[in-house]
Amino acid sequence: MRGLFRLEPADAALLKLEWRAYRSMLPRDEASLTYWGLALTVLLVASLLLFGDGFSAQSIFALGALFVFLIGVYTGGGKAMTVWENGFREWWLGLPVSRSSLVKAKLFAACGIQYVAAAGIWLVCIGHDAVRLAGQEETGTMLGSDGLASLALAHAPLYAALVPLGTFAGYSLLGMYYGWRRWLLVPWIVVSISPFGLFGILSNLETDQAPYLGAGRIVQYAVVGVLLAVLAYRACLWLACRYGIPDLARHRPGSFGFVYGQRARKSAAVGNGRIGTGFASLYVLERSRYAYWSSIRPVRLVYGGLLLLAGVGGYFGARDPLGLLGGLRAMLVIPCIVPMLAITIQISHEANKRRLEWWLGLPYPRHLLLLARYIAVWAFVLRTAGGLLAMLAAGFALGGREGLDYFSHDGRIGSIFYVLTAYFLCGLFVSALAFLQACTLRSSMIGWLFMPLWFAIYFLPGTLMRWIVPESLMGATVGAYYWAGLAAGAALVLAAVPLAIRIGAKWIHLFVFNTTEDRWRRRGEQTFKFRS
Amino acid sequence: MADMRYPDFNIPIVAATKAPAIRCVDVTLRVKKKLVLDGVSFEIPAGSLAGLLGPNGAGKSSLMRILTGMFPPDSGRAELFCAPAGPERLGVLSFLPDRGQLPPYLGAGEWLRLAAGLYPDWSEARMEELIVKLDVDRGQRIGSMSRGQEARLQLLTCLSRQAPIIILDEPFAGVDMVSRESIAQAVVGELADGERTFLIATHDIREMENLFDRIVLIGEGRMLGCHDVEALRAGGRSVESCYRDVFA
């Protein structure tokens, strides 16, 4: 264990180099302190507004822990994704130190900055609970047996363990770009998305139902977290050193020679049929991305496996229809989030920013470009999810009469329709918000303030669903009140989506200006004065 | 589907030749406080092949992005055939972005089939001709192409359109010599009709100087000259010596 975290002298310099990249984010002068203060305040207000009733003090802290973990996963994963296009990559690979030193420095520096973020979240959680408790006469229902102080103290080590766990897990993506390691993407994606599903569970917890969120338990979790972090550290180092760095060295920026075969199979991505003109061809262009990905073998195999799983799940679920419905409800968060994630990656991932200029140069009004992208991702998600649902239903039907009988009474079948529609609408709404991301580039101030909010948006489906699809509705007759609400929601979404697309279209070009390279160039000019 | 094309993508060329194809009047642009373009003004007559020259970071790409309607200037006017540039004018121009990339998962042939649908002014005949000239392999996946191969495919896409204005941002960056020559050849071949106007930003002055009939020099966002190349030569100066005089 002692040799695990040892740093050679050369490593210290390397660590300094990596740390330098994050230093500008630290709260170290008046301006950045103001940013942090504002960002945390925004987060606090948002959490007070969003996570009101139904959340106990414990679940707020647990929510914070989810945040900390997810920030770790996405920072690590994001860094692992951008390093492929990083201009410094080849210099970095050429440094005369061992591979593990290169990776370690990145890992530790990433952990460092996130400790700051984790501390911020911890403070927000304390603030949230303090504000809520101050407003309540009876503290018992919200707080349970633990005091706020003991809860906060118990969570500190948990957060401290989750930071490296998330970061290492996220960074292990570095080794998953090529070869058989691409299979590891499946568990990686599960790890990075499933916490969003936990959110739904946390939101409906009563304190007495949740002894496992008590202060004593949390400390135990922290110990488990530390052990898992060590494991993740080992795995991440092994993957990155053994595979990631050699892959990086062979990778040519912007090219995907390793990922894509030499020859294009006819009609894999575009199809053999006639391609229309105008909007139809724009749509084919957007669809081709998914068509290509779903035509490659590993993806087909994974999807086939999932279909089978859905069928089997439906078959056995027929014995417990209500439980199946609950599980379905938790799973539906995923198709809500995926389109948003896909759109975000398509417009803001480094390599895709370079493709943006061709795309924006197509002779069409910009909102049509965005609309085509939006429709294409949804067509893909609906087809994929539809296949899984159909398998589930088929399995369910074969599973026996009880299940079918259950849903044939009291208009329960309507509740399924209600749940599906509600999630679909919610997903449509949230994914359109992804286009608004372009606005945050208008000034660095807005960007900083929105960074925590972007994270919160991923929780939006879960939050909205607490109101729109409460537990009590599952397997019951859906009242007219809810149907009316659904109709109103549909109207709202129909109005909001075009608006978000219009606004996004207005600012989308800002991504062209904001490649990492451009940003550094500008930042450099603010620090140094070049002679003219 | 209703016709989504812009009504003016096919400006009558005969009428247009009278007017300057590209005109900038006092174009100024700031990106986050930094002055990127500072009062740039010039004119490119229709039918000419103009070079936009300047060192790295001079603002060439930003200027081209304004002309292609990626974003508007903060002040001043950028005009194509006497009407302001903007996203709705993308039909009159064909743009090759600097270090831009096409979807890597498509084969070259797949992309070209798509492009034929995407661009209302696509010419199938021209494409076939250019495929031979630029030596593009339709079966190859874009993601597996070398830089030179992809640059040729991108240029092929630009030139297979019939848009009257063609704007190329660094068509030679990172491209091997043979690809450069075939790119330059293709550009000249397109120009000979006298119907199209080219604006080309490049660092490769030696490869291109015999092609230009007009050069626009910008440095640090400012206009540093706009010359007729034959007039320069009549005065005993080459494009290269003029560039050196201005920037060295």
Add this chain to the structure above:
Amino acid sequence: MPPIRMWKPEDFRLDPSRPLYEQFVEQVRAMIARGELEPGTRLPSVREAAASLRVNPTTIMKTYQELERLGLIVTHRGQGTFVTEDEAAIGSSRRELAREAVARLEETARSIGLSLDQLLALAREKE
């Protein structure tokens, strides 16, 4: 129809600080004078020539106009551009070239204080 004489960039030596069409005219005249371009040879079109030489088509256009004015090439509508078969025109062009060469030589002689004859005599003098 006679074969086309295509040009490659290596066929010409260009000085980028002098008008290009002037240099093309000079060098094509020299090619015709020394018989490298035979009378009746078909020349590439403006578009082909510009593309293969990688110069602006206007330059080639001007070159052809000038050569045509000198009577060295002729354009038959719908058939293309050819080196003239009029020996008299070629002869007078050669004479013109000779005169220009002599004039340059005289210029050189004057610059070192000699007449043309003196210059030639001095150059041929044995050590």
